[in-house]
Amino acid sequence: MTTPLQIIQTNIPPGYIDLGAGEPQIDLLPLEMLRNAAAHRLAMGDRDFLQYGLEQGDGTFRAALAGFLSPHYGMEVSYDDLFVTSGISSALDLLCGLYTQPGDTVFVEEPSYFIGLRIFADRGLKVISIPTDEDGLDLDSLSQALKEHRPRFLYIIPVFQNPTGRTLSPQRRQSLVDMAHKHGFLILADEVYQLLNYAQTPPPSFGLYLNSGNVIALGSFSKILAPGLRLGWLHAHPNIIQRIVSSGLLESAGGLNPFTSAIVRSLIENGDLEKNIAHLRNIFATRMQVMDQLIRKHIPQVNFITPQGGYFFWLHAQGMDATGLRKKAQEYKVDLRPGVLFSSRRGLTDYFRLSISYYGVDQIEKGILRLKECFKG
Amino acid sequence: MTTPLQIIQTNIPPGYIDLGAGEPQIDLLPLEMLRNAAAHRLAMGDRDFLQYGLEQGDGTFRAALAGFLSPHYGMEVSYDDLFVTSGISSALDLLCGLYTQPGDTVFVEEPSYFIGLRIFADRGLKVISIPTDEDGLDLDSLSQALKEHRPRFLYIIPVFQNPTGRTLSPQRRQSLVDMAHKHGFLILADEVYQLLNYAQTPPPSFGLYLNSGNVIALGSFSKILAPGLRLGWLHAHPNIIQRIVSSGLLESAGGLNPFTSAIVRSLIENGDLEKNIAHLRNIFATRMQVMDQLIRKHIPQVNFITPQGGYFFWLHAQGMDATGLRKKAQEYKVDLRPGVLFSSRRGLTDYFRLSISYYGVDQIEKGILRLKECFKG
Numbered sequence: 001m002t003t004p005l006q007i008i009q010t011n012i013p014p015g016y017i018d019l020g021a022g023e024p025q026i027d028l029l030p031l032e033m034l035r036n037a038a039a040h041r042l043a044m045g046d047r048d049f050l051q052y053g054l055e056q057g058d059g060t061f062r063a064a065l066a067g068f069l070s071p072h073y074g075m076e077v078s079y080d081d082l083f084v085t086s087g088i089s090s091a092l093d094l095l096c097g098l099y100t101q102p103g104d105t106v107f108v109e110e111p112s113y114f115i116g117l118r119i120f121a122d123r124g125l126k127v128i129s130i131p132t133d134e135d136g137l138d139l140d141s142l143s144q145a146l147k148e149h150r151p152r153f154l155y156i157i158p159v160f161q162n163p164t165g166r167t168l169s170p171q172r173r174q175s176l177v178d179m180a181h182k183h184g185f186l187i188l189a190d191e192v193y194q195l196l197n198y199a200q201t202p203p204p205s206f207g208l209y210l211n212s213g214n215v216i217a218l219g220s221f222s223k224i225l226a227p228g229l230r231l232g233w234l235h236a237h238p239n240i241i242q243r244i245v246s247s248g249l250l251e252s253a254g255g256l257n258p259f260t261s262a263i264v265r266s267l268i269e270n271g272d273l274e275k276n277i278a279h280l281r282n283i284f285a286t287r288m289q290v291m292d293q294l295i296r297k298h299i300p301q302v303n304f305i306t307p308q309g310g311y312f313f314w315l316h317a318q319g320m321d322a323t324g325l326r327k328k329a330q331e332y333k334v335d336l337r338p339g340v341l342f343s344s345r346r347g348l349t350d351y352f353r354l355s356i357s358y359y360g361v362d363q364i365e366k367g368i369l370r371l372k373e374c375f376k377g
Numbered sequence: 378m379t380t381p382l383q384i385i386q387t388n389i390p391p392g393y394i395d396l397g398a399g400e401p402q403i404d405l406l407p408l409e410m411l412r413n414a415a416a417h418r419l420a421m422g423d424r425d426f427l428q429y430g431l432e433q434g435d436g437t438f439r440a441a442l443a444g445f446l447s448p449h450y451g452m453e454v455s456y457d458d459l460f461v462t463s464g465i466s467s468a469l470d471l472l473c474g475l476y477t478q479p480g481d482t483v484f485v486e487e488p489s490y491f492i493g494l495r496i497f498a499d500r501g502l503k504v505i506s507i508p509t510d511e512d513g514l515d516l517d518s519l520s521q522a523l524k525e526h527r528p529r530f531l532y533i534i535p536v537f538q539n540p541t542g543r544t545l546s547p548q549r550r551q552s553l554v555d556m557a558h559k560h561g562f563l564i565l566a567d568e569v570y571q572l573l574n575y576a577q578t579p580p581p582s583f584g585l586y587l588n589s590g591n592v593i594a595l596g597s598f599s600k601i602l603a604p605g606l607r608l609g610w611l612h613a614h615p616n617i618i619q620r621i622v623s624s625g626l627l628e629s630a631g632g633l634n635p636f637t638s639a640i641v642r643s644l645i646e647n648g649d650l651e652k653n654i655a656h657l658r659n660i661f662a663t664r665m666q667v668m669d670q671l672i673r674k675h676i677p678q679v680n681f682i683t684p685q686g687g688y689f690f691w692l693h694a695q696g697m698d699a700t701g702l703r704k705k706a707q708e709y710k711v712d713l714r715p716g717v718l719f720s721s722r723r724g725l726t727d728y729f730r731l732s733i734s735y736y737g738v739d740q741i742e743k744g745i746l747r748l749k750e751c752f753k754g
Contacts, residue, residue: 039415093474122474249470
């Protein structure tokens with residue numbers, strides 16, 4: 001069923017340039033930093049992190065994480081308000097289990113992260129999508145939808161969104177929190193790109209609103225360190241955290257990733273996480289500029305807004321069928337992600353997503369030149 | 378809500394001897410082995426295990442694990458039939474999501490692991506318990522229950538059971554598989570103690586029957602290495618594995634624990650896992666003999682069968698209320714787990730569980746002597 005002894009998830013055919021891929025480039029994964037952190041932590045003699053861990057996650061790790069996040073988030077983060085997850089996907093699955101029943105309605109953005117939509121579908125949830133514009137979620141459309149539906153939660157990627165690259169404006173955030181409070185739904189804010197800003201500092205994390213009791217902000221080490229760690233965090237009011245840690249799964253398993261937490265704690269405390277993020281911002285800022293200019297030069301048929309952070313370009317090829325474009329692109333050994341993959345209404349057929357995460361500037365240029373050919377004739 | 382900066386899940390008051398605790402003793406967690414394994418793996422230069430991992434789990438790790446398990450399981454294990462989990466609890470939760478709907482019926486043993494029961498309750502499942510005897514699950518009772526119910530699965534701990542310490546006899550295993558096939562339910566075999574045999578080699582793993590398509594055998598590194606790793610495996614027919622890896626959660630997150638898998642792979646390949654299990658068997662065999670003799674000598678009021686492996690003594694204090702006994706024990710700064718915790722019928726009130734996992738022989742003796750006092754007058 002799989003290539004023998006395959007290790008990684010993606011399997012890009014040799015010679016292809018998959019400009020649609022949203023995984024980080026393997027060369028950017030900080031092996032040496034993890035090697036040093038593991039050597040440090042495992043030499044200390046303490047072995048508490050090998051035991052069944054506290055359900056909420058290692059307190060010393062949460063303290064280090066809170067100290068790291070506070071300046072980045074533009075707010076004081078308390079370790080009491082953090083819960084250690086094994087990544088955003090499994091946190092979403094866990095939250096669906098705690099806050100929904102099959103048949104319940106949830107809201108997502110149109111467009112949204114397509115594999116997130118799969119998790120909701122597997123939980124038997126009815127997904128209603130709310131349009132977005134340049135400033136993120138359209139609150140008038142949300143108001144309208146709230147007249148017809150009672151969602152359990154809204155799943156939103158409020159910063160450098162996947163796939164649009166757009167950020168929910170500060171003005172809309174407070175209004176959204178007020179609406180959530182009034183209508184009794186949760187906001188699940190997937191902030192996986194929060195720290196990957198290149199040209200614009202994003203608004204503070206949704207953690208700013210956690211006292212409303214309606215907000216759960218989700219963070220991850222997948223994009224700022226390495227996806228293979230399966231480590232992330234959830235930032236919420238203690239009442240919400242109490243509900244999570246009291247679940248059967250947490251009582252049985254203990255904390256979700258104590259061993260990896262302990263190693264990453266060293267990497268935070270020695271300053272390497274900060275260094276790694278600075279390094280990634282440098283690299284990605286360059287790639288973003290390069291891709292921006294290349295698209296403008298070689299594919300003038302598409303319209304887009306230059307992203308200010310994150311991974312993604314969201315391109316509008318007015319009137320074209322992006323699924324057909326993808327087939328043609330594959331003949332040229334280049335790939336993209338058609339907009340329809342991100343639509344829970346099977347719409348957005350003339351949009352497509354490109355990413356800066358997986359290739360350096362040379363390959364990006366080569367890929368865009370191949371894509372240029374597909375737009376000819 | 379928690380002790381500041383607490384790392385581990387258990388919080389035994391100072392001076393207490395909690396002979397009920399089922400966690401491994403912290404001194405037995407092989408820090409040096411993990412230190413060596415991490416140093417080895419992270420020095421190799423390869424960084425595939427830092428990427429989003431193959432949904433089924435790192436193929437090279439599965440190959441090492443299959444090679445390790447084959448002689449222990451008394452059968453040829455193929456890496457194609459293994460799926461890497463983040464421990465048995467989360468595997469159970471995942472399987473509930475894939476194979477049940479809220480309101481469905483599942484069968485468990487009476488008694489059974491109490492936190493497993495919580496996971497099923499959180500999923501909205503109706504739990505029916507089937508009596509056990511010295512040879513494990515009572516198949517006549519199972520037949521009877523199958524006339525009234527159509528379970529989605531039977532959850533069973535077939536080797537050195539928690540809490541009874543008993544093992545399902547070889548004769549009953551084939552019959553059980555036949556019944557599962559006939560009645561269309563799955564057998565979820567939690568074999569967490571399979572490799573911890575001291576006095577008796579248990580029957581081969583339920584993996585022996587995986588071609589029936591009705592068997593999922595669950596293993597874990599929690600008891601043979603360290604719980605904090607959150608790493609385990611699931612052994613099943615490829616059709617079942619295909620269904621798991623196609624779920625939204627796996628597609629989104631990739632493999633469940635690639636980083637830790639890679640480190641543990643080194644620990645398997647260099648022979649340390651084998652050594653660690655041999656070491657644990659030695660230690661636990663002694664503790665089991667010691668506790669056995671101490672109970673017979675000091676608490677003749679209880680009846681029990683000497684366990685042949687695993688962690689647990691299951692003691693019958695005919696006519697006593699074990700919950701009351703626990704209260705009294707706590708006054709003497711010793712603890713136990715009353716049988717009612719393991720009953721989904723609130724029965725077994727005159728049974729209690731003790732464990733050899735958390736204390737060395739000196740503390741075990743001290744604890745049993747304290748318990749002796751509780752039985753006086």
